[in-house]
Amino acid sequence: MKALIVDDESRVRKAIRLLVNWEEHGIHEIREADGGNKAIEMMNEYKPQLVITDMMMDAGNGMELTAWIERFSKTCKFIVISGHDDFEYMRHTVQHGGIDYILKPIDADIINSAVATAVKAWLAEEHSRQIQLEQSIMLNEIKPVHDEKLLSRLIDDVANINTTVQRLIKNRVIPDGITDVQLVILQFNNADQPLLERFGNDVDLLLFAIENICHECIGGNANGIAFKYWGSFEQIILLLWDHKVDAAFITSQINQTMHTLFSRKFHFGTTKLDKFPTSLAKQYDEAIAALDHRNLLDVASYLHDASEPLLRLQHHADYSFADVREEWRVALLSGNQHLIEKCSTSWLQQFVNHGYLSPHLLQNWLEDMLSFRNSLLQEISSNQKNELLAMLEQQDTAVPPPSINDYSIKIHDWRQWVLQFNLNLSQAITNSLQNKSRSFSDIVSYIELHYNEELTLQEIADTFQISREYISRKFKQDYAISFTEYLTSFRLNKAKALLRNRNLKLNQIAEMVGIPDIKYFSKVFKKHEGVTPNEYRKTLMN
Known part of the structure; x- marks a missing residue:
């Protein structure tokens, strides 16, 4: 805290400096003035929290000083020290918010008590001021967001649109008596990294800046309003009331400003004037359609109307x-x-x-x-x-x-x-096909190793993590036969080799090649070789 001692006698100022326990009261800076006029001049820049002043001074008396403090430095606390036990002086001190009126000669305990009271009062009021300031800041931060959400509800919450309008009018966000409105959508490119970097990659800050530019170009709420649309964080919506401003002129002004500041021009989607507020949801959809169907090859147009003749090109x-x-x-x-x-x-x-x-x-x-x-x-x-x-x-x-x-x-x-x-x-x-080619080679090797076991296409597909369809297609491509035909042919070739061994019975051979059912084995063998297994063996003996 800072204090100012005001007295035209230097010995009194020195006495006050010596008598007050400044550190104990949390006061770390003390200055002096030899009169009320000098004190007022100093206070404008020095801004002390406590003033200790005499009443009778030639260059501006204490009454003038304390009256000035009450009017122009309301948070400052003051204590009067006077050699005059005058009721008028005392009453003036009380009327203007003085902490105490102390008579000279100064008693150390009395002045320290008065300073402690002044400091305590200032700290209590400062705490209250901080709370009020924080609440005010919070309100100032919340209110625009609240207003934006209410404005967004005009588009998103048609069922309660009349209630929303009344709240916006009551909060003085929009004027009363609007009959028609033109809705314009400013489409922001959220992939514009260079522009975002200029705002520290803070999208909200960038949109806030664009929104303010839009407000300036619209010329006040009497003409229209711009707000960040909460249904999409990449859009700012402009609502232009009645026939007060021209959308083409406003959007051109916005783009001129944006080009001057950021070397950018935005695209706008819009529709014609329509009834407020019932048409807003329809107008929004039409403006979005105008942006979605704008001709990207037309580099000169920035305002796109849903009824543009160019829009018909999309049908062709x-x-x-x-x-x-x-x-x-x-x-x-x-x-x-x-x-x-x-x-x-x-x-x-x-x-x-x-x-x-x-x-x-x-x-x-x-x-x-x-x-x-x-x-x-x-x-x-x-x-x-x-x-x-x-x-x-x-x-x-x-x-x-x-x-x-x-x-x-x-x-x-x-x-x-x-x-x-x-x-x-x-x-x-x-890469996948190459891996599959290697896998198919492994599949063939696997079949040749496990032909004598019960093999199915699904089992092999699961084992090699390849689709059944791919395996079937690959057998057709490489061998011109199906998987089943390849397996059967391989098994029968093995069976023919085993039939050369006279000591092996047919049922043993059938089981050894993975076809344990002897009747089925014989049937399949004859179908493929044209003779039964026994007949084939006899030909080998001759």
Whole structure:
């Protein structure tokens, strides 16, 4: 704490310095003034918490000083020390909030008691002031959030919309008497890392800055309001009342300011004026549709209306992923980099040639590509699909696709990302097929070692963690027969070798080759060799 001693006699000021136990009272800085005028001049800069003053001084008396303190330094406490036992002085001291009126000569105990009372009163009031300040700060932080949530409810909570409007009017967030409204959505690109870094990667702080710029351009709540929409943390909504401001002019002003400050221009989706507040939910959907279907190839337009003639172009953009699906499948399965590059880089040219490409179309292509990748991995290896997919998704995370909500589309970046997407997928397929080729060789060896046991296709599939379909398909490709036919043929070849041994009975041979049922063994043998096992053995004897 800081104290100021005011008296026109230096010996009195010195006595006060010596008599008061400053450290004990928590006062660590003491200054002096030789009159009321000098004290007032000092207080503006020094701002003491305690003033100890005389009443009778030539250069500004104590009555003037204490009156000034009450008016201009309300938190400061003061003690009067006077050589005059004057009732008017005492009454003035009490009326202006003085702690005590002490007569000279100064008693150490009395002045220390008065200082202790003053310090205690100041600390109690300061504690109360801090609580009030914290509550005020908290209220100032909560109120804008509360207002934003109420405004967002105008769109999200149609059932209680009239109640919400009345609360907003009562809180003076919006004016009374609004009849029509134009809704405008400012779409923020949350992947704009350079802009985010300028705000310490604090999205809320960035949106707050953009929101304030919007407020300034709107020109006050009488014209409209801008707020962060709580249904999406990437959007700021502007509500423009009646015919007071023009959306095209306002959004142009916002973009001029944003370009000057941050070298950015945002895209806005909007609709026509409609009834307030009942039309807001419909207007929001229409404005979102306008943004989703805006033409990314039109680099000059930033305000997009749902009724724009250009929007009709989407009905003619019938080029879809289904048109290239088989081409991509062949290229990826071939592993041919030239084919992969061709299919990966030519697809966007179709949209460029047509003159229309929207965020909606890009999102559909992305979803179709992910679905295609999933089904292709399922076709190649159902058992390894999840493992391969997890690896590819990790690569997607490391290098995500360009933002669909970017301010302008970067065709080159999209081509490069899709090319890398397909190269990664093709490499995963190639590795999987190579692993399967090695696994198939192991399967054949396994059959040759365990042919005399009860073998099933499912058992082998489970053992090698490969789908039954792949094993069957591979036997057809490599041996032109099924798995069962291959196993039966191998067993019968072993049986023919064992039939040379006269000491082995047929039932023993049948069991040794994994067909313990002698009747079934004989039936299968004759079907494949054209003779029974006994007849075959006799031919060997001749």
